[in-house]
Amino acid sequence: MRLVMLGPPGAGKGTQAKVLEERYGASQLSTGDLLRQNVADGSPLGAKAKSFMDSGGLVPDDVIVGMMEVPLAKLDSFVLDGFPRTVAQAETLDAMLGKLGKPLTAVLLFDADRATLLRRLAGRWTNPRTGRTYHLEFNPPKVAGIDDQDGGPLVQRPDDAADVVAKRLETYDAQTAPLVEYYDRTGRLVRIDGLQAIGDVTAAVQKAIDARSGAAA
Numbered sequence: 477m478r479l480v481m482l483g484p485p486g487a488g489k490g491t492q493a494k495v496l497e498e499r500y501g502a503s504q505l506s507t508g509d510l511l512r513q514n515v516a517d518g519s520p521l522g523a524k525a526k527s528f529m530d531s532g533g534l535v536p537d538d539v540i541v542g543m544m545e546v547p548l549a550k551l552d553s554f555v556l557d558g559f560p561r562t563v564a565q566a567e568t569l570d571a572m573l574g575k576l577g578k579p580l581t582a583v584l585l586f587d588a589d590r591a592t593l594l595r596r597l598a599g600r601w602t603n604p605r606t607g608r609t610y611h612l613e614f615n616p617p618k619v620a621g622i623d624d625q626d627g628g629p630l631v632q633r634p635d636d637a638a639d640v641v642a643k644r645l646e647t648y649d650a651q652t653a654p655l656v657e658y659y660d661r662t663g664r665l666v667r668i669d670g671l672q673a674i675g676d677v678t679a680a681v682q683k684a685i686d687a688r689s690g691a692a693a
């Protein structure tokens with residue numbers, strides 16, 4: 477299984493990617509998580525990325541593509557979360573996977589209205605070690621501030637603050653939304669209603685995957 481999770485910040489990409497990882501053993505590759513890890517480690521890549529992330533803009537394509545080359549070559553089964561985010565990244569991804577003989581299975585587009593996205597991001601709590609997210613209202617941890625799974629502390633991401641979120645949504649509309657047409661044109665796009673409850677979104681994702689596997693068989 478080789479999937480792209482597409483959609484605006486807060487649409488539920490990471491939440492569903494974690495479910496797919498557990499269900500199918502397909503590795504979640506979240507560029508946001510990888511970048512935050514690099515920033516936390518103080519790596520040169522993190523130093524290059526930080527100011528773009530803090531402002532809600534995009535990290536340059538060459539930095540992102542360079543970061544993804546090795547994991548994409550290594551893995552046969554993956555769920556890409558937050559990548560690609562520009563048409564240039566999508567074209568490079570197609571070229572890379574073409575060369576490796578590992579084309580994408582499908583691109584799942586998660587969507588939700590702006591008010592919902594704002595509410596989800598404002599209440600999001602994240603485990604910085606694993607990238608797993610919870611929500612104060614919609615998916616609370618058993619103990620406030622603690623990850624159910626590994627007992628690690630949950631934090632609020634600084635870029636989930638309202639002013640940065642506004643910029644991130646603008647960035648999505650300007651630079652990432654064109655990918656919808658890019659993937660639709662090539663018959664790879666599956667639309668998922670991201671407004672449903674988490675379990676119902678998972679059921680819709682499962683149905684989409686089953687339909688694609690059936691089509692491929």
Ligand code: ADP
Pocket residue numbers: 483484485486487488489490491492596597599600601609610611612614615670671672673674675677
């Ligand atoms: P993305 O990876 O697309 O930015 P997340 O998966 O981190 O989004 O979800 C954003 C927030 O919304 C998280 O706090 C998550 O727990 C919550 N969430 C995700 N999916 C749903 C849903 N279907 N209904 C309600 N809340 C959700």
Ligand code: AMP
Pocket residue numbers: 485507508509511528529530532533534535536540557558559560561562565635644
């Ligand atoms: P995310 O965790 O997906 O919300 O990403 C957090 C931030 O990391 C974004 O606001 C961008 O600054 C940066 N980022 C993540 N993925 C990409 C990407 N594919 N291209 C460019 N920037 C990215």
